[in-house]
Each structure stands twice: as C-alpha cells, then as structure tokens.
Amino acid sequence: MDEALLRSLTPSVLGILVRRGADFAAGEDAVQDALVEAIRVWPAGLPRDPKGWLVTVAWRKFLDATRADTARRRREDLVEEQPPPGSAPATDDTLQLYFLCAHPSLTPSSAVALTLRAVGGLTTRQIAQAYLVPEATMAQRISRAKRTLSGNGASPARAEPRARGMFDRPGDVATVLRVLYLVFNEGYSGDVDLAAEAIRLTRQLAAVIDHPEVAGLLALMLLHHARRAGRTAADGSLVALAEQDRGRWDTALIAEGVEILQAALARDRLGEFQAQAAIAALHADAPTADETDWVQIVEWYDELAGLTDSPVVRLNRAVAVGEADGPRAGLAALADLADSSPGSSTRGHPLPRYTAAAAYLHERAGDLATAARLYADAAREAPNLAERDYLTRQAARLNTHRSR
Incomplete structure (x- = not known):
C-alpha cells in the first residue's frame, strides 16, 4: 500500500467534495472512509485513476450519510445539479483547504491538528503520537474543529464567490503561514516528523499560491x-x-x-x-x-522588529548585539527589554529564554558567578527536558571552573 500516494491525494479529494457541497466535517469523514476502503482494496490492484477512484467512493460515502439526515431532500437537489463523480477534475482545491483549516474561529492547536489531518493526510493516531497526547484527546480536538467549521457555514459550494474572495483579504495568508510555522516548531516526535511534514505542506502551498x-x-x-x-x-x-x-x-x-x-x-x-x-x-x-556576520544580523533584526514589534525578536536582537558590539552592549539591550516588559527582574521573567540569554551574555562579559546562577534559574524555567539538561550542564561547567 502506497501511503505517500494516499496522503498526497487526500487534500484534493476533500477539496472536491467541499466544492461540490459537502460541509467540511461530513466531507472529511467521507474521505477517511474512502481511505479505509482504499487500504482494503488497493493491495489487490491499484486503480488506473487513484484520485478519481477516491473521489467516487468518498462522494458515495457522503451521499449515503446525508441521505439519512433530515436535510435529505435539500442535499439530493444539490446532487442533481452536480456532474457525475466519474474521473476527478484536474483542478487543485488544496489552497481552499488551507484557508478553511486556518479559519479564525479555530484555536491555533485545533488549526494545526486539522491541517495535518485534512491537508497532510495523517491519521488521528499519527497526529496524537506526534503531539504526545492520547488518541482520544486528539480525536476530540479534531472533531470540535470540524464542528466549528460546519457551524460557521464553511461550505464554499453555497457561497463560492465569498469563499474564493477571502483568499485575497489581508491577513488570510498570514494565518495559514502561522499555522504551518506552528507545525514546524513542534519538532520531531512520534512516528511523524512534524518538521519534515511542515516543509512538505509548505512546498504544497508554494506550488499553488x-x-x-x-x-x-x-x-x-x-x-x-x-x-x-x-x-x-x-x-x-x-x-x-x-x-x-x-x-x-x-x-x-x-x-x-x-x-x-x-x-x-x-x-x-x-x-x-x-x-x-x-x-x-x-x-x-x-x-x-x-566568521558570522553579526553586524548584518543585527540589521535584519532591526527590520524584523519593525515588522513585528515582538519581544522575542528584541530578545534575539539583544543577543546579536552582544555578539556584534560586545556583551556589555548586549546586556544593555536586554535591560531595555526588561524595563519595558511585565516584571523587571531577570529571574522569573515572563519572556521565554530571557534568563538563558542573560546568563550567556554575563558569561561573555566575564561575570561567571552571575552567569552560573542565571543558567541554573533558566534550567528551572526551561520548556523541555533537552533545554533543561543543556542549561544545567552550563551552570555546572561554570561552577566547576570557579571552584578550581
């Protein structure tokens, strides 16, 4: 069974169903049912048109489900207006799915999970393993996200001009990119490499926009x-x-x-x-x-700060200033950031990795006692075990050096 082929076809098959009138939740369920059927049938022989086969089976699954619904007659009227499923059209609906999955009514975590499921073609189990949460928890998260989209009337077939128009509104592309960036930053865990998956999805997006x-x-x-x-x-x-x-x-x-x-x-x-x-x-x-060109890096951080005004960017800029102009200049830039942030003390600073940056700059400045103390503080604040171990080793290294 070619799982890569199934994953690559999933977004376009779902996009076709949504364009024909299926709401997102029902369409996604139908596609998953079709994938299960493909896993059962395809080992005996790959169909001549795999995408067309999936569209046909998924559409039939969708019709079977909607005929049992109270809106049966309305759905059947809609079906009569559609062309027979047959071969799949050559149009690519992947872009539409990106924007649906990054709907502003969804939380970032839900948008990421839905993107991996609908566009990435991953199973709920794979996504749950990647996020180190129980499969039932991830299933609930994805189910809630699909219900949210359906509740917001996210069915482009009923309002296709509105749906297509939303692609041009300022901020829509930025929302999709933030979701993909969140996927990338999740790192590498479980049996799905989320960083590699994010690159695959972003390549896909770059091909259509x-x-x-x-x-x-x-x-x-x-x-x-x-x-x-x-x-x-x-x-x-x-x-x-x-x-x-x-x-x-x-x-x-x-x-x-x-x-x-x-x-x-x-x-x-x-x-x-x-x-x-x-x-x-x-x-x-x-x-x-x-040989790193730190002066030019500081200049790019200045550009980035002008675009985002992000405290994280200013923190990274302070470290770059410390490399370009010396640690004292870096500490001064860091002090400016502390003065403008809630809670001006170094320890317990609300900005992630602030304390670690301060420890590094103090070490560069030769204040090993302060640096060792701050490394230990930063270790206690570390967001994951790998960083905590690294920072603990830095504190131990300096304390050993000082005791000689």
Missing part, C-alpha cells in the same frame, strides 16, 4: 532544517549553534533555501518570514561561528 511570504517561510524552514543533524550530540544532548559541526549541515537544503529567499526578497515585499530566513541564511553562510 505566488506570495513572497510563502516563499520566505519555505526558505526559513529549509535553512533551519538543514542544521538539524548538527543540533544534537550522539547521546541526544543539545549542541549550541556556535559549537555545531557545520560539516553535518545539509548544504543542498541551504542552497535551495538561499535561492528561494533571494527570489522572494527581489520582489521587494519584505515580510516577517523573509526577514527571519535572511538571518538564518547568514548563519548558514558562515564557514565558522567566528
């Missing part, structure tokens, strides 16, 4: 993913960027990411993901950590 920020996000993902092999040691522990073996980085992915980024930047419509990708490209371009 010409937008510089879509290209920017794809470039950013490729450039980050290229460094994946160098991020962990043989024992699974984290390796800081400056200490990574750059010979383990994927040069082909870096070259592809840089090429995509350059084409996007040439359109002179700078956005958040393009700026982030430019920073990632400068890191990837440096043969060694010491």
Whole structure:
C-alpha cells in the first residue's frame, strides 16, 4: 500500500467534495472512509485513476450519510445539479483547504491538528503520537474543529464567490503561514516528523499560491532544517549553534533555501518570514561561528522588529548585539527589554529564554558567578527536558571552573 500516494491525494479529494457541497466535517469523514476502503482494496490492484477512484467512493460515502439526515431532500437537489463523480477534475482545491483549516474561529492547536489531518493526510493516531497526547484527546480536538467549521457555514459550494474572495483579504495568508510555522516548531516526535511534514505542506502551498511570504517561510524552514543533524550530540544532548559541526549541515537544503529567499526578497515585499530566513541564511553562510556576520544580523533584526514589534525578536536582537558590539552592549539591550516588559527582574521573567540569554551574555562579559546562577534559574524555567539538561550542564561547567 502506497501511503505517500494516499496522503498526497487526500487534500484534493476533500477539496472536491467541499466544492461540490459537502460541509467540511461530513466531507472529511467521507474521505477517511474512502481511505479505509482504499487500504482494503488497493493491495489487490491499484486503480488506473487513484484520485478519481477516491473521489467516487468518498462522494458515495457522503451521499449515503446525508441521505439519512433530515436535510435529505435539500442535499439530493444539490446532487442533481452536480456532474457525475466519474474521473476527478484536474483542478487543485488544496489552497481552499488551507484557508478553511486556518479559519479564525479555530484555536491555533485545533488549526494545526486539522491541517495535518485534512491537508497532510495523517491519521488521528499519527497526529496524537506526534503531539504526545492520547488518541482520544486528539480525536476530540479534531472533531470540535470540524464542528466549528460546519457551524460557521464553511461550505464554499453555497457561497463560492465569498469563499474564493477571502483568499485575497489581508491577513488570510498570514494565518495559514502561522499555522504551518506552528507545525514546524513542534519538532520531531512520534512516528511523524512534524518538521519534515511542515516543509512538505509548505512546498504544497508554494506550488499553488505566488506570495513572497510563502516563499520566505519555505526558505526559513529549509535553512533551519538543514542544521538539524548538527543540533544534537550522539547521546541526544543539545549542541549550541556556535559549537555545531557545520560539516553535518545539509548544504543542498541551504542552497535551495538561499535561492528561494533571494527570489522572494527581489520582489521587494519584505515580510516577517523573509526577514527571519535572511538571518538564518547568514548563519548558514558562515564557514565558522567566528566568521558570522553579526553586524548584518543585527540589521535584519532591526527590520524584523519593525515588522513585528515582538519581544522575542528584541530578545534575539539583544543577543546579536552582544555578539556584534560586545556583551556589555548586549546586556544593555536586554535591560531595555526588561524595563519595558511585565516584571523587571531577570529571574522569573515572563519572556521565554530571557534568563538563558542573560546568563550567556554575563558569561561573555566575564561575570561567571552571575552567569552560573542565571543558567541554573533558566534550567528551572526551561520548556523541555533537552533545554533543561543543556542549561544545567552550563551552570555546572561554570561552577566547576570557579571552584578550581
């Protein structure tokens, strides 16, 4: 059974059903039923037109379900107006599904789960394993998301001009990209590599929509993913960027990411993901950590801060300033951020990784006692075990050095 083929066909099959009049929840259920049937039947012989076969079976499953509904006559009237299922049309409805899954009425976690299910073609079990939650919990999350979409009348067949028009409204593309970025940042767990899956989905989106920020996000993902092999040691522990073996980085992915980024930047419509990708490209371009162009990275962070005004961006900029202009300048930039954030003390700062950044800059400045204390504080605040272990080792290293 070719699972990759099934996953690649899932979004377009669902898009066809939705365009013909199925609401999102009913259409998605029908597609899943068709996939189960394909898994049962296809091993005996792959159909000549796999997509057309899935559309036909899914549409029949949908009709079987809707005929039992109180709206049977209304649905049957709609069916009479549609062409026979037969062979699948060549149109690609994947884009429509992206925007449905990123509907503003959904929470980010629900939008991510629904995107993986409807566009990614993953099973509920696979998504649950990737998120390290029980399958029943993930099933409820996806079910609620589908009900929310159905309750909002997300059926383009009844209002196709409105649905297609929403693709052009400001912010819609940004919503889809945020969902994909959330998928990418979930990392690597379970039997589904969410980072690789996010790249696959973003490539799919880039193939159907010409937008510089879509290209920017794809470039950013490729450039980050290229460094994946160098991020962990043989024992699974984290390796800081400056200490990574750059010979383990994927040069082909870096070259592809840089090429995509350059084409996007040439359109002179700078956005958040393009700026982030430019920073990632400068890191990837440096043969060694010491040869990193930190001055230009600070300039890109200035651009990014102007686009987002994000405290996380300003935190990262402070670290970059510390590399470009010295640790004291970095600490001053960090102090400005603390003064403008709720709670001005370093320990317990509400901004994630603030304490770790302060520890690093204090170490660079030679204040090892303060750095060791802050590394220990940062370890207690770490969002995951790998970071906690890394920060604990940094604190222990400095304390050992001081005791000699």
